[in-house]
Amino acid sequence: MPIFTAPDFDGHEQVVFCHDAETGLRAIIAIHNTTRGPSLGGCRMWPYASEEEALTDALRLSRGMTYKSALAGLPLGGGKSVIIGESRTQKTPALFRAFGRFVESLGGRYIVAEDVGTGVADIEIVRQVTRHVAGTAGGSGDPSPVTAYGVFQGIRAAVKAKLGRDDLAGLRIAVQGLGHVGHDLARQLYEAGALLVVADIDEARVARTAAAYHAEILPADRIHAADVDVFAPCALGAILNDETIPEIQAGIVAGAANNQLAEDRHGEVLRLRGILYAPDYAINAGGIINIHHESFDHYDRAAALKQVEGIYDTLLEIFAHAETEGIPTGTAADRVAESRFRKQQQVA
Ligand SMILES: NC(=O)c1ccc[n+]([C@@H]2O[C@H](COP(=O)([O-])OP(=O)(O)OC[C@H]3O[C@@H](n4cnc5c(N)ncnc54)[C@H](O)[C@@H]3O)[C@@H](O)[C@H]2O)c1
Numbered sequence: 001m002p003i004f005t006a007p008d009f010d011g012h013e014q015v016v017f018c019h020d021a022e023t024g025l026r027a028i029i030a031i032h033n034t035t036r037g038p039s040l041g042g043c044r045m046w047p048y049a050s051e052e053e054a055l056t057d058a059l060r061l062s063r064g065m066t067y068k069s070a071l072a073g074l075p076l077g078g079g080k081s082v083i084i085g086e087s088r089t090q091k092t093p094a095l096f097r098a099f100g101r102f103v104e105s106l107g108g109r110y111i112v113a114e115d116v117g118t119g120v121a122d123i124e125i126v127r128q129v130t131r132h133v134a135g136t137a138g139g140s141g142d143p144s145p146v147t148a149y150g151v152f153q154g155i156r157a158a159v160k161a162k163l164g165r166d167d168l169a170g171l172r173i174a175v176q177g178l179g180h181v182g183h184d185l186a187r188q189l190y191e192a193g194a195l196l197v198v199a200d201i202d203e204a205r206v207a208r209t210a211a212a213y214h215a216e217i218l219p220a221d222r223i224h225a226a227d228v229d230v231f232a233p234c235a236l237g238a239i240l241n242d243e244t245i246p247e248i249q250a251g252i253v254a255g256a257a258n259n260q261l262a263e264d265r266h267g268e269v270l271r272l273r274g275i276l277y278a279p280d281y282a283i284n285a286g287g288i289i290n291i292h293h294e295s296f297d298h299y300d301r302a303a304a305l306k307q308v309e310g311i312y313d314t315l316l317e318i319f320a321h322a323e324t325e326g327i328p329t330g331t332a333a334d335r336v337a338e339s340r341f342r343k344q345q346q347v348a
Helices: 051-071 093-105 120-126 144-163 180-191 203-213 265-272 286-292 301-308 310-325 329-347
Strands: 014-020 025-033 039-046 077-084 110-114 172-176 195-199 230-233
Touching: 014 051, 014 093, 025 039, 025 051, 025 093, 039 051, 039 120, 039 286, 051 077, 051 286, 051 329, 077 093, 077 110, 093 110, 093 120, 110 120, 144 180, 144 230, 144 286, 144 301, 144 310, 172 180, 180 195, 180 203, 195 203, 265 329, 286 301, 301 310, 310 329
Parallel strands: 039 077, 039 110, 172 195, 172 230
Antiparallel strands: 014 025, 025 077
8 A cells, every 4th residue: 555655645754653462552653744843633542444544544633733733833743643443442551551652752753642532541541651741631621611712712803804893792603512612612602792593412502501691592403504693613524515505694604613624625615605714723723722731741721821812813814815815714724834834844
């Protein structure tokens, strides 16, 4: 199977295949780019159907981290790791210690945190054998409120760019998904005077948010079509697709969910419909910014929140670039990010 020439390889600096016979560990650590600093990214544990699938996932995710951290202005590069296995049944302390020894062998070029299938308890075990970890129990904790704060700043920026307004008072905003991020985002929007429309597939969550913030309730499969100023997807990915985009009434889409565009081409479909889209990896960077501020066994929440406020300016820069060039905002975000990590590369 070709690796260096595969499209997903995309100039990765280093890919490490980790195997430990005693524990059965099979893992891949992918380091995409370290020109801005050590690579940081979560460790995903997933029962991949094939090794090729695991490698592709690691490569794509680590590349994504380079872009996310560069755009957030962090002195970090992009990396990610995957452990091939079923997280509910195949986790053992020895497995995570074996994985941690591979992380340690990289001497700090890769810093590991949680991801799908791994949690704080697993990272605490990894930490027994390497200090190159983030997102630990005594550190920054749940990043969701900080992510929500970043999304709130991003919505403010989109409202400024699209509607020329500095405040959210009286604006109608639809929040899809009322989990860790969505519920806290609803609180911040409510406190800023927005009128909320909400949906979740979990009725208890809908009831909780609607009662707390006087929100109108819509069915989960209709929230994207709400008659609102802003649609904030905070549930799953691929919500912006051929079926939903023609039904969107909001002039702005700005929310926390990862991979909101079903396909890249949907960025252009949104642009042609005159809908301003806040690129997901730009607006939801609060979590990685938060983790960065605890990287050295010390967590400064005030500094993290201050840096998260920068998402406002980053988005205004992306919107202006997209407008001038007549390109989708996602493409503009990629270009701004690339200029940040490629510029450093030339200097180095
Ligand atoms: N938590 C973070 O700090 C963070 C950081 C960056 C990105 N994100 C992304 O933001 C999104 C939300 O993250 P979270 O931590 O709040 O997750 P979560 O699991 O706590 O909440 C997701 C919510 O979406 C609901 N949901 C699922 N499918 C739905 C549907 N079809 N319609 C309506 N609601 C639906 C779930 O019931 C749940 O309440 C995810 O896409 C996540 O990848 C989260």
